[in-house]
Amino acid sequence: MIYTVTLNPAIDYVIRVPEFQVDQLNKTTEEYKFPGGKGINVSRILKNLDVESINLGFVGGFTGSFIRNKLSEERLITDFIEVPGDTRINIKLKSDVETEINGQGPTIESVHLHALKSQLSDCTSSDLIVFSGSIPKGVSEDIYTELVQLVSELNIPFVVDISSEKLLDILKFSPTLIKPNHHELADIFNTSFNSFEEMIPYGQKLVAMGAENVLLSMGKDGAALFNETGVYRAPGLVGQLKNSVGSGDSMVAGFVSQLSQEKEILEAFKYGVASGSATAFNDDLAPGKDILALVEKVKINKLT
């Protein structure tokens, strides 16, 4: 079974306010609420690809109930740990420009972390755990390193998609997959890139440091895959960008969907690129049929 871990879920509260003005009373003309958080996005895309997963993480309050209920309506499986306080609300304010206001979410205490670790300890080497997303209040910046060490000692394969420099700390535990984007790759190594060619040695370095697969997403320029067998490049697919939110999570989900079916790693790469692009071409996370329609359009070139 695939488990996705979302430490700090959110309600994504998407509102449209024509001519938004600071210092005034504004009124929304459109409103949408979605269960948000990177791990939850991964599970929702997996579901769209008919792959089951179980959502783990921390939820609380009436906003947490919203997330439980919405996921349940979508027939996703959850095994969240209930915490005191309300799951946060992240406001996505769409006007002439887009403005985001992220809430804080509950403070996680050691008893809750202990409960999560206990859940993870019950997994086995036939499971796969996806760690992604931001770290809630009360929790150490080293939490992903701790959790990864725990599952690694139990030989449970895992995927990590975080944007902190702590990503380097987890490489020695041999993640099955990490998925930095080109900005994150630059940040991790405190550098900058003018071309894809300049990124190649850094992708390779992540493999040398322990990552089994490095999926490098580059927005409209497509993606690259680095592993022990070489470097692969998939050019960006053609389509109209509607929504970059959740595109990276979709890429992770697409990749993982094939891993769990023991498909070739390049098939996983194809599904990753197709899923990321399909979400970018949709208003919300991509439906399965949109992903499948793109899979055969993904071209992969082996570079080294």
Added chain:
Amino acid sequence: MIYTVTLNPAIDYVIRVPEFQVDQLNKTTEEYKFPGGKGINVSRILKNLDVESINLGFVGGFTGSFIRNKLSEERLITDFIEVPGDTRINIKLKSDVETEINGQGPTIESVHLHALKSQLSDCTSSDLIVFSGSIPKGVSEDIYTELVQLVSELNIPFVVDISSEKLLDILKFSPTLIKPNHHELADIFNTSFNSFEEMIPYGQKLVAMGAENVLLSMGKDGAALFNETGVYRAPGLVGQLKNSVGSGDSMVAGFVSQLSQEKEILEAFKYGVASGSATAFNDDLAPGKDILALVEKVKINKLT
């Protein structure tokens, strides 16, 4: 029993964002959620003054459950009608300046309006109904006139606090109290005022048109009461303004709290002014002790 009617309740989601920037990702540093809506505010202040009331109106979804639960925790009585869709969220964004973003709330259908009318029809002349606040989607601008006509035909006394010009339409049904502020008084008569003296004939006109009592609030300049016995003025109380939100609702509640105890109308006026001021001097709606401490400080002068 006092009934307060809130057609379009809200969660007031108060967030602090230091240096809020449009077109960026912002993060909150403080978050509070309150059950909001003018009728609900009136009931909460009444409770603080140890006067029972029943909250009527429409709530829906997980945000509606939040409001039910919070009011229940405060031991307020509710008899809300459940509607499809989520009760709205009104964002109060505090940064260098204050910005408000009001949500839309559910669409109310005729079946729900019918249920509300049925509740009101069960009231008697020993009850008092307080109508206040904005009109939800799907409901005619004439809704307050309709509801007021209904209760008036049943000889049920009622209070109306709305900021629409429709206020004039309800005067012929003899409201026990209306509470325009000085801006609303000017808007109703499509005029403007340079002094309190200029407002007096307009306050008197509202009485002549049918209002039993007209409570005119003027912010830091205090308030005036108009009725058949004359015109009364209460100068503003001295204190530090912290929060004007809910001050008008508190004034209504203070006034109504005494009516229900069959106190003299000028005692009701005193409680109205004290309650409005106490809330203005507090971060949230005023506690009862703050109101009681101000009551004796209210000075009333009879002008005519």
